[in-house]
Amino acid sequence: MDASREREATPAKNPTTVERKSERELVVTRTVNGPARLVFEAWTTAELFRRWWVPKSYGLNLLSCDMDVRVGGQYRLAFRHEDSTMEFFGTYLEVTPHSRLVWTNEEGDEGKTITTVTFEEHAGKTLLIVHDLYPSKEAVDSGSTGAMPEALDQLDELLASLRSSTETR
Amino acid sequence: MVQYRHAHVDASFGALSDATRRGVLEHLGRANASISALAERFHMTLTGMRKHVGVLEQAGLVSTEKVGRVRTCKLGLRGLEEEAAWIERYRRLWAARFDELDIVVEELTRKEKAHGRKPRT
Numbered sequence: 001m002d003a004s005r006e007r008e009a010t011p012a013k014n015p016t017t018v019e020r021k022s023e024r025e026l027v028v029t030r031t032v033n034g035p036a037r038l039v040f041e042a043w044t045t046a047e048l049f050r051r052w053w054v055p056k057s058y059g060l061n062l063l064s065c066d067m068d069v070r071v072g073g074q075y076r077l078a079f080r081h082e083d084s085t086m087e088f089f090g091t092y093l094e095v096t097p098h099s100r101l102v103w104t105n106e107e108g109d110e111g112k113t114i115t116t117v118t119f120e121e122h123a124g125k126t127l128l129i130v131h132d133l134y135p136s137k138e139a140v141d142s143g144s145t146g147a148m149p150e151a152l153d154q155l156d157e158l159l160a161s162l163r164s165s166t167e168t169r
Numbered sequence: 170m171v172q173y174r175h176a177h178v179d180a181s182f183g184a185l186s187d188a189t190r191r192g193v194l195e196h197l198g199r200a201n202a203s204i205s206a207l208a209e210r211f212h213m214t215l216t217g218m219r220k221h222v223g224v225l226e227q228a229g230l231v232s233t234e235k236v237g238r239v240r241t242c243k244l245g246l247r248g249l250e251e252e253a254a255w256i257e258r259y260r261r262l263w264a265a266r267f268d269e270l271d272i273v274v275e276e277l278t279r280k281e282k283a284h285g286r287k288p289r290t
Contacts, residue, residue, distance in 0.1 A: 013271070016264040018256055026259070030267045035275035038281070042273045052273050055265035106238070130263070 023137040028130040036098045036121035040129065043101060043117065044069040054079065070095055075103065111135030184228035189213070190221050194230060194244065201243040204233075 014031045021027050032039050042048045050065040061080040068074055069092055076089040087107060094102035098119060105113040113134050120127040134140045184190055187213055196202060197209060208218035221244055225231035232245040 013264070013268055016260055016261040016267055018263065020256070026258075028263045030263065032267065032270060032277050038274050038277040039270075041277060042270055048273050048277075052269035056260065056268055057265055065284055095248075140209055 020140075022130075023141060024134045026134075026140065027131045028128075028132075030128050032126045033124075034125045034126060035124055036119040039126040040101075041099045042117055044095070044118075044162060049078075053077070066169045069101075101125075106136070108139060112141065183231055184224050187224075190225055193218075193221060193242075197231060197242055197244050201241050203239045203241055204251065205239075205244065228230070 003073065014033070016028065016030045019027045020031075032159050044067070046065045049067060050062050053065075054060050054062045063078040063085065064076070065078075066074075066076045066137070071092060071094060073092045073095075074089065075092070076087060079086045079088075088105065090104040090106045090112070092101070092102060094116075096110045097098040098121075100119070101117045103115050106114060113132055115133045117132075118129045118131075120129070185194075192278075193207055196207065202210070204218050204222055204279070205215060208215050211218065213221075221269060222231060222233060226233055226245070229244050231243050233240050233242045235241075
């Protein structure tokens with residue numbers, strides 16, 4: 001039938017979730033349809049990495065992407081955005097093929113952010129968990145803040161109930 | 170009573186664990202108040218109330234503004250909305266990245282199938 005043909009024609013994207021685990025931690029998860037071996041390759045090969053790290057829709061121009069993926073190796077990304085150039089750089093702390101990558105982000109003024117990416121393969125698909133540990137709560141908030149959307153809904157609910165309960169006094 | 174389904178306790182929930190702080194939110198739900206007025210209302214020292222307000226402020230539940238010598242507190246709902254909006258923007262950036270990553274991985278998978286699996290180091 002038509003419905004099944006449509007389903008095949010437009011495969012659904014896997015969902016991306018973001019959670020604020022604590023004041024200093026943000027965690028992003030996403031499943032990629034492919035083995036960890038290939039997903040890891042896409043994260044650790046500069047020519048592949050530069051093709052996806054900067055989404056086309058964001059209007060940023062990636063000028064250069066250098067990655068020396070080994071423990072103690074450095075990476076440096078340079079972008080052009082309108083009239084300014086931005087650089088992101090840091091050091092790889094852990095490189096465990098096909099399962100784990102840890103690096104620092106050192107461009108910030110407030111200290112290092114540590115990013116840990118784990119690659120978990122299940123039945124030919126790879127669950128990616130990207131964990132950012134910021135140097136301080138302020139460092140998260142200044143790039144603006146993150147928090148769990150569900151938790152915010154619940155807080156809104158709670159605040160609404162607090163407000164309505166005070167009206168009856 | 171609101172049931173929290175999530176195991177992750179964030180600052181907001183910690184802030185709400187204290188009866189005085191819940192009382193302060195309740196009070197600010199009715200009207201803005203200075204720290205000294207809140208201290209008086211809850212029979213506390215100024216220092217004690219400053220600490221409670223500080224916790225609520227950190228959690229984005231309350232915002233304060235100092236005018237002259239008086240620090241006025243109000244509910245920080247706008248801050249909460251901004252947080253929700255930011256996290257959604259952050260999620261979209263990653264979703265867009267991963268959509269491009271899908272294309273790269275699909276291509277690698279196709280190449281591997283076409284050429285047979287090569288040993289990788």
